[in-house]
Amino acid sequence: MKKLFRPIVKVAQNYYERTTLTQVPRSKTAKIRKYANVDISKNFEKKQKRYEEYKTEMLGELYNLNDSQIPDFAKSNSSELSPSISHPKDLIEIGEPDDLEGKYLISGAKKLCVLGVIKYYQINHNLFEDSRLHPEDQKDLERLHYLVEHNLPVDKRLLFEQVPELFRFEINRLQFEDRMLYDFSSKGYVRADGTDMEIDRDYNAKLALDNDDSFFNKIMIMEHYILEQLVDIHKLYSEKISDYCLRNGYNNYSDYFDQLQVIDPEKMMPWERAFLSELDELKGIKEDIETLKKKRELEEESNHELEDWVRTPEIRAKAMKEVAYYKKFKSINILDTVIIPLPEATGPSFEERLRLATGGKIDDFIDNERAEFKKLADKRLPPREIDMLNKDESLIQKLNIVAQALVVEKPPELYVSDEELTRSLDKGMYAELPQDHRMLTNEIYKVLYLNNEDPELYNVKFWATHFKIDPSAIRNIFNYLAYPVFDPFSHKLERILYFIDADFVKNSHKLQDVTRKDYMNYLEEDYYRRLEIEAKEMDEELGTQRDLRKMFIEHPLLHPGISRETQLIESKTKPISTKKIENFTKFDDHIMEDLDKEIEKYKQLHNEENAQKKNQRGFT
Structure with missing residues (x-):
């Protein structure tokens, strides 16, 4: 297994050597770092040798001391070797905080952070093409690594240029012109001799950054100063204020601070006067911050480019x-x-209503309250405690005064009748509702859309009931309506909406299927139906037959048979009805004969026209 993994380990070691500034030692001894770009002069070597000799001499003297003095070894060594260090810190400043010419001595956790960030930049430079460093930045990082590693003072400029992420607090304490030199996101490079090289142009072209707003930076410095001062004030005066409030019986700190604003300066303690003066200074700075913010907003509004x-x-x-x-x-x-426009419900403000309600005595009441509060503050007595068990007469009096100036709106009515609704909405929302004999122009396209979707539901009868207009008037209006529909993207005409009368369409379909024979049957049925109606009307007008029949039928003597008078009446009425019917039938037959003659004439004329057209074609 070892033979298998040896080539992989060698490749990893070679890759690690290329990605770092340190040589990977073959043994387990200390790492040897290469500083190829750091020029160490002879004077520096001499100083280093003197420092090491002095250190060995001091260690020899301390070693010869007694065992009782051994615990003071670290203190004496640090005080003699570094007399400029007053107290142990990770970052020791040499010079003024707002000056770039000073230096920093970095140690402890800060040292580990700086070395870690340098290592991060170098690995990014070797692994990723997008995060390539400028050659001069590589040299500066190498020099910074050497100084920090050997516990030597580092220039602020070098530190802020290479690792600004770790020193934002220190950079913010600088002046505005110095802060503009450093950017937290990326680092550009300009040569001191002014030469413009191609590598500089390519690198700095990617870093076209806008300048920060000067007002924003001033506001940030002032807010940072306020925070620092508040922390210092809390450390100095928190214990004194808490002890004083406990000894004098104050319920909370707000009562004490309210009295402190009113007390005469002569009756204050010295530390209270100092405390108030520092607070007034911070208040003035806060007001300046607000004015700067307003000025910045105005400049942004007037920044016309x-x-x-x-x-x-x-x-x-x-x-x-x-x-x-x-x-x-x-x-x-x-x-x-x-x-x-100004609002319609304008009126006096709360203060004006309060003065009117009290007759102008509210100002005197407020002045008396302030005078009593100042008397208690001058005597250094805490404000009276509120008795939660008994009534507070002064509080009730104040509430009654305030209640006179309050104006409470009426609660909304949940249930409103239809009459009240129509009265209140006659000029507003009610104007959009449909009324008798009225149709709005913006409702025309809605009518056509709905009618084309469902013609049987949204027919003439539906819109007549909706708009409260006669169906005949609605039909006449809709015959002249049309609405074009365009494509929203190409703006081309897709179709035109017309009103579809479903009842009329149904009747037209029925008429298309009717033949001449059906129409003749319809006329005949209609004719006989009208005859029956006219005969009934004649019987009602005469009224004799029906009334006489009732009279003779109801009479007991004429019950067995029909009398002579009834026969005379029937003989008079029957020929009248039969003659009338015969006249109607003769008239109807005459009409039908005339219709047949006209149809034959029309056919003859039509045939003659066709024959003439054919003859004309032959001549041409």
Whole structure:
């Protein structure tokens, strides 16, 4: 198995040597690091030798000391070898915090983090093509690794340029111009001699980054300063404030802070005056932050830039003049114009209603309350406790005063009658509802869509009941309606919607199947039906036959047979009805004969026209 895995191990070792700056030792001794790009001068070697000799001498002297002094070995060694270090820290600053010329001495966890980030950059450079480093950046990373590894002071510029991710706090403490030199996302490179090489252009072309907003950076510095000061103030005054509140019987810290804002400075303790002065300073900084935020918003609103398409010099110059005029003379706020309407339910504010309700005495009441509160604060007495068991008369009095100025809207009515609804919606929503003898134009296409989907359901009768219009009027309106339907993508006409009268279509289908014989039978049936109706009407008009029959039938003497008078009446009425029927039949036969004659004439004319057309074709 060992023979099988030996070639794999060799390949892994060779790959690891190519991806790191360290040589993989064949033995288990210490690793040997190569610094090919670091020029170590002779002066540096001399200083290193002196330092090692001095260190061995000090170790020899300490070794000869007694056993009782052995525990102080670490303290004495660190104090003599590094007298500039006052207290152990991972990052020791040499110089001012807002100056780039200073240095840092890195140790502990910070040292491990810096070395780890350098290792990460080097592995990314060797493995991935998208994250290639500039050759000068590779040299700077190598030099930074050497200084950090050997516990030597590192320049801030080198540290912030190569590993800005670990030093954001320190970078934010710099001035604005210095902070603009460093970017957290990627690192560009510009040569000191000003030469522009192709490798620099290719690398820096990918890093076209916009400058940060100056207002945003100022706001960030000020907010960071406020946070630091608040932490320091809490450490200094938290114990004093808590002890004072416990000894004097304050229920909470808010009562104490409210009184502290009112007390005269002469009656305060010295640490309270210092505490208030520091708080006032922080309040002023906070107000400055708010003004900067407003200024930044205004600049963003007035930041009118010309578009890229404006390339003509004349048009660009004209546009620049208009933009400059706008920036200089802009003095109108759109909210102050008449375009936006004011609400209808405008009235006095809560404060005005409160003054009207109290007759202007509310200001005196507030002044008296403030004076009493200031008296308690000057005497350094806590505010009175609230008795939860008994009534608080002063609180009830204040609530009664406030209640006079409150305006409560009426709750909405859940159930409204139809009459009230029509009264309230006569000018608003009710105007869209259908009324008698009325049809809206925006409902025409809806009618046609629904009718084409289901003509039998949405017929003339349905729309007549919906719009409350006569069916004949509805039919006349719909005969002149049409609506085109276009394709939403190609905008081509797909079809035109017309109203489909289902009843009319059914009747037309029935008429198509009717023959002449069926029509003659229909006329004959209709004719006899009308004759029966007319005969009944005649009987009703005369009324003699029916009334006389009733009279003779009901009479007891004429019960066995029919009298002579009845025979006379029947003889008079019967020929009248038969003659009338014969006249009707003769008239109907005459009409039918005329119709047959007209049909024969039409056929003869039609045949003659066809014959003439054929003769004309033959001549041509």
